[in-house]
Amino acid sequence: MCGIAGFLADPPLTGAPDEVITSMLSTIRHRGPDQAGYYLDDGLAMGTVRLAIVDPADGAQPMSDPTERYWICFNGEIYNHVELRAELEGLGRPFRTDHSDTEVALQAWIQWGPACFARFNGPFALAIRDTATGGLVLARDRYGKRPLYYAEHGGALLFASEAKAFGAFPGFRFELSPPDLASIYAVWTPLPDRTPFAGVRQLPMGCYLEAGGGRRSPRAYEELSFDVPGFDGTEPEAVAFVRESLRTAVELRLRSDVEVGVYLSGGLDSSVVTSLATQLSRHQVRTFSVAFRDKNFDESDSQLLVAEHLGTLHSALPVTGADIADNLPSAVYHAEVPAFRTSFVPMFLLSRHVRDAGIKTVLSGEGSDEAFLGYSLFRETMLRERWHGLTDAERRAGLATLHPELSHFGPAHQGHLLGLYQQFATERLPGLFSHELRYQNGRFAARLLASREDPFADLLDLVARAPGYQAMSAVQKAQWLEYKTLLPGFLLSTQGERVALAHSVENRCPFLDPAVVRAASAVNLRFDDGWNEKAVLKKAFRAELPQWTTDRPKQPYRAPGSEVFKEHRPDYLELLLSDAELGKLDFLDQRFARRLTDRVMASPAEDVSTKEDQAFVYLLTTAVLHRQFVLDGAGRNGGSAAPALDLKVTVDRRHAVRTGKEAR
Incomplete structure (x- = not known):
């Protein structure tokens, strides 16, 4: 896990490019306090701050191939790097490290080009320089787990793991973009290629961008799809199939040269991950959780029940409303986007607690609800889709099961709910049927802006252009929207990667293993009617978890609000x-x-x-x-707003490569 930053300037940047790249890296040094380095050649500077988890001794970056034609700055983990290395070695690719996944990523690019990215199992954002052609490629993982931002400024292409790095580039200034804010407020998160800042874009998940010799738009190397062959075996076989896919995913994510802990919320998903980790880990597993003083949000009893049942070494961090209020600005600084709830602040505090406990990487349960249809959103979509064909009693029964954790979905409010759902039983926003009720809250928030442009225009355009989207079922469209918006835009970023890396902690998600996502798509709705959410997943782990964990209604993670x-x-x-x-x-x-x-x-x-x-x-x-x-200009003056950490920079400098001159 690391952070990357750099720029490609044509003509080359005047002044001292080494000072500029050093300042850019300084703004994101919290992402990688273990080692830092940068690479310079004609018009290009790129560097890495490294959190050493795999091959700490030999994985220093930037890294080159033996010919020094190709150079890579890499952020992420390739969990199947052992298998890919063996395949590449069989094809004659030379390796200089024993087990660096960064070198595997570079050699895979040299061997297969853009086709390599779909082979990677794991989150990544990378930059690769080809000194022979002068080309630069940027790429990001299929689920958007690792961030990668870019911007055009003064003839230069800037890129970084966090947008604040751009503030260290000469003359760059941040401005908020009202149209993008409107979309964020309405949809709850930025769209895949957007940010709240004018002129700053994200490389969308599953995409790469080639620069040099003219700018190119991002291109997809893999499209999101749930169209997989249905599982044609028996239910016990489906249960075994799901269990084995998850076991393999956890086993791959335990590949590490440092100890791996687990975030334990007390719910089904994190309990499944914890159970598998205790079976597969070489040491007693350490688990970590948030315990709220406010009992309306606290799940510490469930967390302790699972920890004691599985024999983990558990640590809970008590969080109060004052803690949330005191730490929100720091969490926002790292999130770099407005948020619709405060739940990311306790996770910011938890990652600091984990770091202080000496843990650099943790497993968590994110991605399960999207893969296995765990959200009430999916049941709500099915209910609304069938609404006109149901009796009044059937409608009431369906509503009663949607949100047991919310008081305003109780029996006293059913009359109001019946009228509301009647209004939304017919699609109003083309392609957004599943999310229309949710987006009513977002439409209200968009009224904060003076501009009254349609806040859903860009999302409507996105789904209209998405390959295969129109042919999906209503539930599959709901999944697609979750994978493209809330999951990468909040759960994996604001509430996940960004607040974890604020304290140099890497978060690994077994439910985002492509094989697990495919397995879930193959069994979903085939052994239940969709109302007993995650039926196959529950049966796969019922024997080894407390009965309360598999039988209780889903309790979403929530935190105190305004x-x-x-x-x-x-x-x-x-x-x-x-x-x-x-x-x-x-x-x-x-x-x-x-x-x-x-x-x-x-x-x-x-x-x-x-x-x-x-x-x-x-x-x-x-x-x-x-x-x-x-x-205040975040990122200016070498990241003065960032925590004061030592930045040890090793320099690999290649001036005037085309003339053959080189300096180190």
């Missing part, structure tokens, strides 16, 4: 309470933002609706982001 800021009144709340400060966000509808703030601050927590709570958290995190990046 009430914590009202109760604890952090100093930065003045960004909203002061008319002068709020006025600096000139892209907002000032009147709506003021009314929302006043209502949330004056009302009891139980009187603030979900959509109001989400809009307030969006507003506050946008104000904090604007202060950090636009007004």
Whole structure:
């Protein structure tokens, strides 16, 4: 796990490119405190800050092939690097390290070109330089687990694992983009190629970009699809099939030269991962969790039950509302995007706790709900799709099972819910049927902006152009949208990778193994009607987990919302309470933002609706982001806003490569 940054300038950057790349790397040094290095040649600078997990001794970056024609900066893990190395060695590819997955990625590119990326099992973002052609390729993993941003500025192509690195490039300034903010508020996350910053883009998941000799648009090396042959065996065979795919996925993700821990939420998914890890690990597994002081959000009893049952060495971090209020700005700085809920802040604190315990990498259960249809969203989609053919009693029964954790889905509210679902039983936004109810909260939040452009226009365009999307079932479209928006845009990033790497902790997700995703697609809805979510997964692990873990209704991970800021009144709340400060966000509808703030601050927590709570958290995190990046210039002066860590840089310098001159 690492962070990468660099630029390709034509003509070459005047001044001192080594100082520029060093400053860019300094802004992301929290991602890789173990080693740093950069590579320079005509017009190109690229570097890596490294968190040494695989081959700590010989995996230093940037890394070249033996001919020094190709150079790579790599962020991520290739879990099947052992198998790929054997295949590449059989094809005659030379290796200089014993087991570096970075070298495997480079040799795979040399051997197979862009086709290599679909062979990688694991998250990655990389940059590869071909000194013979002057070309540069950027690529990102199929699920968007590792971030990769790029921007055009002053004739240069900038790229980095975190956008804040661009602030260290001469003359670069951040500005928030109102159209992109509108989309983020409405959809809950950035679209695959977007960010909240004007001119800054993400390389979409499953894509690569080739630069040099003219700019090119990102191209897909693999499209997201759930169209796999259905499992034609018996239910016991399906259970064994799913279990074995997950066992292999966990085994691959335990490949590490450092100890691997586990995030244990107490739910089914993390318990499954923990169970397999205890069977496959060489040491007693250490598990980590968040324990809320507020019992409305706390799941520590379930966590302890699983930890004791499986014999893990468990550590829970108590988190209070004051902790959330105190640490939100730091978490936003690392997330680099407005958020609709505060749940990423406890995970920011948990990763610091894990780092202090001496653990560099953890397994977690992200990706299970998307693969195995675990969200109530999927059941809701099926209910709404069948709505017109159901009796009133059947509709009421369906509604009663959707959100047992939410009080406003209780019996007293069924009359209102029946009317609401009747309104949304017919598609209104083409291709977005499954998410239309969710997006009503987002539509409310988009009213924060002075501009009244359609906040769903870009998403509608995305699904209209997506290969094979129109032929998918309603549930498959719901899956596709989750894999393209909430999963990479919040769960794997804001609440996952970004807050974990803030404290130099790598997060590994067995449920994002391509074989597991294919296995889930093959068995989904074939041995149940969709209402007993994850039926096959539960049966695969029922014998080794506490009965409560497999039988209880799903409890989504949640954290206290807007009430914590009202109760604890952090100093930065003045960004909203002061008319002068709020006025600096000139892209907002000032009147709506003021009314929302006043209502949330004056009302009891139980009187603030979900959509109001989400809009307030969006507003506050946008104000904090604007202060950090636009007004204070995050990334300037070599990353002065970043934690003060030692940065040891080794230099490989190749000036005027085309003339054959070289200096080290």
